[in-house]
Amino acid sequence: MSTLTISSAAKGSDVVTITTGDGKTHEYLNFWLRDNCTCPRCFSEATYQRLVDTYKIAEDVHPDQVATTANSLKIVWNDGHVSTFSSEWLQLHTKEYTAPSPKKEELYPERVLWTRATIANNKPTVPYEAVISGDHKQLLDNIHSYGFSFIHGVPVTAEATEEMCNKFLPIRHTHYGGFWDFTSDLSMKDTAYSDIEIPSHTDGTYWEYTPYLQLFHLLFHDGTGGETTVVDSFKCARDFKEEFPEEYKLLSEVEVECHSLGDVHLVQRKPVLIHDKNGELVQVSWNNSDRSTNYHLDNDTLKKLYSALRKWNTVINRPENVFWQQLVPGEILIFDNWRVFHARMGTTTGKRRMCGAYFDRDDFLSSLRRFNATSEEDLYKRST
Numbered sequence: 001m002s003t004l005t006i007s008s009a010a011k012g013s014d015v016v017t018i019t020t021g022d023g024k025t026h027e028y029l030n031f032w033l034r035d036n037c038t039c040p041r042c043f044s045e046a047t048y049q050r051l052v053d054t055y056k057i058a059e060d061v062h063p064d065q066v067a068t069t070a071n072s073l074k075i076v077w078n079d080g081h082v083s084t085f086s087s088e089w090l091q092l093h094t095k096e097y098t099a100p101s102p103k104k105e106e107l108y109p110e111r112v113l114w115t116r117a118t119i120a121n122n123k124p125t126v127p128y129e130a131v132i133s134g135d136h137k138q139l140l141d142n143i144h145s146y147g148f149s150f151i152h153g154v155p156v157t158a159e160a161t162e163e164m165c166n167k168f169l170p171i172r173h174t175h176y177g178g179f180w181d182f183t184s185d186l187s188m189k190d191t192a193y194s195d196i197e198i199p200s201h202t203d204g205t206y207w208e209y210t211p212y213l214q215l216f217h218l219l220f221h222d223g224t225g226g227e228t229t230v231v232d233s234f235k236c237a238r239d240f241k242e243e244f245p246e247e248y249k250l251l252s253e254v255e256v257e258c259h260s261l262g263d264v265h266l267v268q269r270k271p272v273l274i275h276d277k278n279g280e281l282v283q284v285s286w287n288n289s290d291r292s293t294n295y296h297l298d299n300d301t302l303k304k305l306y307s308a309l310r311k312w313n314t315v316i317n318r319p320e321n322v323f324w325q326q327l328v329p330g331e332i333l334i335f336d337n338w339r340v341f342h343a344r345m346g347t348t349t350g351k352r353r354m355c356g357a358y359f360d361r362d363d364f365l366s367s368l369r370r371f372n373a374t375s376e377e378d379l380y381k382r383s384t
């Protein structure tokens with residue numbers, strides 16, 4: 001990209017036209033220039049926020065005078081306001097001179113789809129000391145790449161775990177509370193609080209905004225059973241799409257209703273396989289226990305849905321896809337609840353105390369980008 005230098009400028013009723021050193025002309029909408037004035041009354045360099053009240057600017061605002069130097073454009077507007085744009089700023093906002101905006105997604109480490117075999121000898125793990133001291137890069141990268149991470153060497157108390165959570169990201173508050181701490185207890189009206197086996201699932205299929213990260217710390221267990229499993233549902237979805245394309249399409253389109261009832265009444269309808277507007281899989285929403293009757297669907301759709309769900313259930317339970325481990329005090333499991341299924345195997349005996357928290361996706365991605373960007377300037381360029 002060559003550097004933009006300004007030779008001259010001409011005012012117009014709709015646009016300001018500048019001629020650059022290479023003889024090319026570029027038009028900038030009057031209102032856009034005024035709305036994006038870089039003066040300290042209109043834009044805060046400290047917070048990168050617009051200060052001007054856009055809707056107090058006359059719709060037909062236009063320059064009374066324009067003046068240029070090689071590296072600035074000065075405009076005296078018909079309402080008396082004066083704007084000065086640097087050539088660097090104009091360069092950043094003139095397509096012929098600007099490399100395409102760097103993408104936010106370039107800051108994310110590559111996603112690695114895994115099987116039990118690939119993860120068993122290479123468990124994503126970070127030390128507690130890094131997390132508590134504020135060095136979260138490896139943890140964030142692990143979660144983005146593999147969908148989960150262990151944190152080892154954690155003090156075995158709820159207080160220390162909560163302190164570490166607060167150091168990491170804002171805890172998501174729900175009707176279950178914020179940071180939670182429970183022993184096996186059936187009074188909570190949810191199988192998560194019981195001692196029975198729980199098949200692979202994601203939490204919060206009944207929320208519009210499903211919690212993104214979930215963190216578990218087993219503080220105490222004096223019995224047997226209750227191994228935790230994790231499954232890479234995105235890897236399963238890739239296999240499922242190859243083997244059963246029709247069923248993949250169906251599970252991407254048919255909205256399945258899920259609910260939570262008891263002290264609350266939370267209900268959502270969404271497909272099992274959720275894609276963004278570019279067709280990328282972004283979330284798998286799967287909890288057979290919380291799926292309601294789905295009486296709203298006609299019999300033909302129900303029949304196809306059951307057939308697709310049965311195949312999906314087979315794929316996600318293939319032993320090659322299931323990594324399992326007995327959680328132990330001092331070792332935290334944190335995972336992407338939009339991607340990685342969790343489950344509890346077998347019947348658990350004895351007293352079991354767990355604590356943990358949910359975190360939201362916005363906060364995770366924000367932190368991931370901040371740790372992987374070179375500067376605030378770098379981030380600013382990625383949010384045009």
Ligand SMILES: [Fe+2]
Binds near residue numbers: 192201202203342
């Ligand atoms: Fe769960």
Ligand SMILES: [Zn+2]
Binds near residue numbers: 041042082083
């Ligand atoms: Zn201004």
